[in-house]
Amino acid sequence: MRSRAAKRSSAASPREATRTDGNPITKAWAQDDFHLLLGCCASLGWDRLLAKLQRFRARMGSRRTVAGSFAIVAFVASYLVMGVLVLSHHQTSDPMRLRAYLTGGLVLYLVFHAVRQSWSQLEDPDSELSAETLWIGGGPIDRRYVVLRRALASTPACATKAGLLCVILFRNVPSVFNLFLGVFIAFLTLEWCRVAISNVLQAMSVRDRKTLQWATTLMAAAITTQLLYQVWVTTPPKADPIHYAVNTLSAIGTLTESPSVQWLGIPFHAAAQMAIGRCLEHTWVTGVALHLGTFTARLMTPVVSLAVLGLSGWGVIATDKWARRRRFEIEKSRLDSIDLRTQIPTNASVTSLTSSAAGLLPRMVQFASSMLPQSCSPAMAVMWRQAVCVQRYRVNVVASFAIPMVLSLSPLATDLGNKQWLFVIGGIALSSLLLAPPALQIDFRRDLRRMLLLRGMPVSTTSLAIGMLSLPVALTTLFQWTTLTIAAAMVRPEAVTLTWLFLSFPALSIVTFALENALFLTFPHHIGAQGIFMVIRAKGMFLWKGSLLMVCPLLVVLYKGLSQAMLPNAIQDAAMVLGTVATAWILAIMSVAWLIRCWARFDPLRDTPAPT
Amino acid sequence: MIRVKHLRKLYDDCLAVQDVSLEIQSGTVCGLVGKNGAGKTSTLRCLAGLIPPTDGQIEMAGFCPQSDPVSVKRLVAYVPDDPPLFDDLTVGQHLDFIAQLYGIRDHRCTAFALLERFELTRKYDAMTNSLSRGMRQKLAIACAYLTQPRILLLDEPLTGLDPPGIRCLLDSVRDFVRQGHVAIISSHLLAMIQDVCDEVCIMNEGSVHYHGPLKRLPEAFGTHTLEDAFFAATESMTPSAVG
Numbered sequence: 018m019r020s021r022a023a024k025r026s027s028a029a030s031p032r033e034a035t036r037t038d039g040n041p042i043t044k045a046w047a048q049d050d051f052h053l054l055l056g057c058c059a060s061l062g063w064d065r066l067l068a069k070l071q072r073f074r075a076r077m078g079s080r081r082t083v084a085g086s087f088a089i090v091a092f093v094a095s096y097l098v099m100g101v102l103v104l105s106h107h108q109t110s111d112p113m114r115l116r117a118y119l120t121g122g123l124v125l126y127l128v129f130h131a132v133r134q135s136w137s138q139l140e141d142p143d144s145e146l147s148a149e150t151l152w153i154g155g156g157p158i159d160r161r162y163v164v165l166r167r168a169l170a171s172t173p174a175c176a177t178k179a180g181l182l183c184v185i186l187f188r189n190v191p192s193v194f195n196l197f198l199g200v201f202i203a204f205l206t207l208e209w210c211r212v213a214i215s216n217v218l219q220a221m222s223v224r225d226r227k228t229l230q231w232a233t234t235l236m237a238a239a240i241t242t243q244l245l246y247q248v249w250v251t252t253p254p255k256a257d258p259i260h261y262a263v264n265t266l267s268a269i270g271t272l273t274e275s276p277s278v279q280w281l282g283i284p285f286h287a288a289a290q291m292a293i294g295r296c297l298e299h300t301w302v303t304g305v306a307l308h309l310g311t312f313t314a315r316l317m318t319p320v321v322s323l324a325v326l327g328l329s330g331w332g333v334i335a336t337d338k339w340a341r342r343r344r345f346e347i348e349k350s351r352l353d354s355i356d357l358r359t360q361i362p363t364n365a366s367v368t369s370l371t372s373s374a375a376g377l378l379p380r381m382v383q384f385a386s387s388m389l390p391q392s393c394s395p396a397m398a399v400m401w402r403q404a405v406c407v408q409r410y411r412v413n414v415v416a417s418f419a420i421p422m423v424l425s426l427s428p429l430a431t432d433l434g435n436k437q438w439l440f441v442i443g444g445i446a447l448s449s450l451l452l453a454p455p456a457l458q459i460d461f462r463r464d465l466r467r468m469l470l471l472r473g474m475p476v477s478t479t480s481l482a483i484g485m486l487s488l489p490v491a492l493t494t495l496f497q498w499t500t501l502t503i504a505a506a507m508v509r510p511e512a513v514t515l516t517w518l519f520l521s522f523p524a525l526s527i528v529t530f531a532l533e534n535a536l537f538l539t540f541p542h543h544i545g546a547q548g549i550f551m552v553i554r555a556k557g558m559f560l561w562k563g564s565l566l567m568v569c570p571l572l573v574v575l576y577k578g579l580s581q582a583m584l585p586n587a588i589q590d591a592a593m594v595l596g597t598v599a600t601a602w603i604l605a606i607m608s609v610a611w612l613i614r615c616w617a618r619f620d621p622l623r624d625t626p627a628p629t
Numbered sequence: 630m631i632r633v634k635h636l637r638k639l640y641d642d643c644l645a646v647q648d649v650s651l652e653i654q655s656g657t658v659c660g661l662v663g664k665n666g667a668g669k670t671s672t673l674r675c676l677a678g679l680i681p682p683t684d685g686q687i688e689m690a691g692f693c694p695q696s697d698p699v700s701v702k703r704l705v706a707y708v709p710d711d712p713p714l715f716d717d718l719t720v721g722q723h724l725d726f727i728a729q730l731y732g733i734r735d736h737r738c739t740a741f742a743l744l745e746r747f748e749l750t751r752k753y754d755a756m757t758n759s760l761s762r763g764m765r766q767k768l769a770i771a772c773a774y775l776t777q778p779r780i781l782l783l784d785e786p787l788t789g790l791d792p793p794g795i796r797c798l799l800d801s802v803r804d805f806v807r808q809g810h811v812a813i814i815s816s817h818l819l820a821m822i823q824d825v826c827d828e829v830c831i832m833n834e835g836s837v838h839y840h841g842p843l844k845r846l847p848e849a850f851g852t853h854t855l856e857d858a859f860f861a862a863t864e865s866m867t868p869s870a871v872g
Contacts, residue, residue: 056729057726057729057730060725060726060729061715061718061726064717064718064722064726065715065717065718068717068718068756069717146679146709146713147713148713148714148715148716150679150713151679151707151709151712151713152715152726152727152730152772153730154679155677155678155679155702155707156702156730156731157699157700157702157703157730157731157732158699158702158730159699160698341681345681345683348639348683349683349684351639352637352639352644352683352684355639355644622758622759625758
């Protein structure tokens with residue numbers, strides 16, 4: 018190890034010193050030494066990659082994590098096989114449409130990101146003293162390179178996403194290499210645009226932020242309205258919800274092709290053009306290039322897409338510089354506006370402390386805690402802390418559930434038939450499985466950096482696990498029951514069906530959050546972490562949830578068929594309800610038991626990953 | 630070496646540093662003491678160029694952290710309380726990385742000497758996340774010395790260190806300033822500050838209440854001990870005194 022490190026160190030030794038001060042160690046006093054940072058980051062990246070591979074190898078050898086590790090490997094393998102054998106055999110699309118979808122899709126994602134970021138609480142990445150901030154940010158490196166390095170951290174994730182997309186799309190284009198490169202550059206440009214937007218948002222005054230919040234929300238609302246109108250006019254009245262679903266996808270496609278979206282997507286045009294293996298069209302650059310020859314014209318596409326990427330990289334640096342200056346100006350003007358005759362707050366005031374603890378939800382939890390026996394107190398304390406957190410971010414939480422609720426109920430606007438009712442149920446299940454966990458990250462996932470603290474609490478593993486699950490499950494159940502009640506008031510289904518759904522859905526919430534947390538404790542990661550493993554992890558999570566959504570209705574239908582064939586008519590309904598509800602709750606209890614086991618076996622020192 | 634004039638730092642609605650003015654000459658160890666929330670860490674981070682001051686001027690060995698941050702960072706080493714390390718590197722890799730980052734040639738000799746001094750040689754191949762709290766502190770201090778700074782800023786450096794570690798660190802600080810450099814140590818261990826420092830800076834609620842040589846404490850507070858001076862400065866709200 019030593020010799021290897023020594024070799025690397027001497028190989029990467031900096032250029033000759035321009036100044037020495039008589040010390041045994043000589044420094045390179047070069048200004049803005051980009052090569053220095055490049056060498057450092059390359060060696061740091063390499064060492065980190067080796068550490069990650071070692072960690073992965075250790076996981077493969079661990080009985081606790083081997084199943085999950087194999088699942089990831091199996092997912093990647095099956096995705097590639099399925100991509101090559103099945104997905105790639107779909108009817109090929111027109112390359113120009115593909116280009117429009119890629120460009121428009123990225124624009125829509127950027128709009129969604131702008132809305133989300135404008136409403137979320139952004140933190141200055143330098144405010145927390147991490148290893149990166151202390152050693153690299155505090156090192157003798159120009160700020161521009163530090164920012165660029167941070168922006169480049171998304172490169173592996175973009176490459177992975179581009180690779181996965183290539184598996185599906187490679188039959189539509191003449192060159193896989195061009196496709197990968199084009200999609201990769203487009204994704205990286207998108208990431209850097211996102212970083213630039215975040216930089217700008219972080220430095221906005223409260224007033225400007227509010228203006229932007231409403232502007233972005235209006236923009237998103239306009240897009241959504243247009244989309245809904247398109248679906249409305251293309252679908253006949255009282256059509257099956259499946260037609261609505263198909264027409265919605267088609268409307269999204271039409272929207273991405275619309276001139277306004279394509280105009281907004283100009284930064285992605287060259288990369289998308291490269292992905293489909295075509296030259297840039299109708300541009301003066303290509304016009305000039307064509308005069309010079311076809312080869313030059315072909316070369317223009319990657320040149321322009323790389324130039325756009327470079328421009329977005331410059332945008333990241335420029336917005337960071339602007340944001341730092343702006344933050345300083347705002348801070349200074351606030352300082353100037355402080356009336357020095359009044360008491361200057363040097364610590365959190367009593368009002369701010371009490372206001373964070375007050376609120377309907379925390380008070381409700383406190384009240385529930387007082388009604389329950391003393392043995393429930395630890396779990397209720399954990400729940401109360403979550404309630405305080407939810408109270409603080411109540412706008413985001415309410416929005417996260419209100420939108421799925423409207424979407425789940427939307428089929429009822431067309432008709433009040435059985436099919437629409439089924440789609441409402443499907444919408445609730447889909448929202449509970451896919452949207453609730455990211456909206457309510459207030460469980461173990463939030464406390465990765467405080468695992469030792471949690472471990473040190475005088476709370477049993479069972480109490481802590483139950484406490485962590487309680488509030489997210491309660492809120493998701495509230496969403497499910499509210500949506501069901503509204504839908505039931507309109508459709509008026511049979512009482513048995515309604516009772517069955519009211520009893521089964523909470524079990525689904527428990528399974529969702531328990532498995533989410535159990536998987537998190539087995540394969541922990543920091544919130545907002547990026548990289549190849551995170552991309553694969555996200556796909557894997559989507560896969561198991563999708564499978565669950567597909568398998569559960571099939572099992573219910575199978576069970577219903579069996580009970581109809583084997584049981585007398587009088588008890589068929591009761592058997593159906595009791596059997597499925599009991600199974601759902603047994604699964605819920607089993608998943609909670611698994612979570613408790615995972616928490617009991619979690620080793621904060623060994624299992625906590627390094628901060629990224 | 631260090632000049633600070635009317636430094637102020639505002640976080641949201643909290644004025645962490647209200648008014649700090651200091652002047653520290655070469656070859657000095659200055660102790661920075663004060664109650665929790667007095668503004669010590671914010672002051673040190675402003676001096677290190679990690680956070681921008683809201684107001685005031687800072688000059689570190691002739692360079693301003695705002696206008697010339699790279700030069701300041703080359704000259705200043707800052708070790709925070711519970712220093713964050715790259716947890717996926719070994720001790721040796723961490724030192725290699727820091728050396729490379731600061732462009733230090735032939736660093737291995739010095740790195741091994743520092744590891745030997747701080748009793749970390751046996752941990753050379755250990756991952757940094759497997760180190761104890763004190764060892765992490767020692768490694769961060771070793772990294773700081775490896776960069777050959779002219780100004781050393783230590784924030785609560787003794788937390789987690791064992792008695793030999795404390796002695797070793799204090800000896801290293803004395804050796805460091807003997808070379809004409811400057812060290813600022815922020816700590817609550819007043820006896821240690823009195824033992825090792827030439828000057829002391831007592832902060833309270835973001836302001837400096839006393840800054841000057843330890844030997845002038847009797848003139849300012851009528852007491853020989855730093856502990857008595859500390860309580861006199863922070864509890865009776867004695868007017869600012871600069872020695």
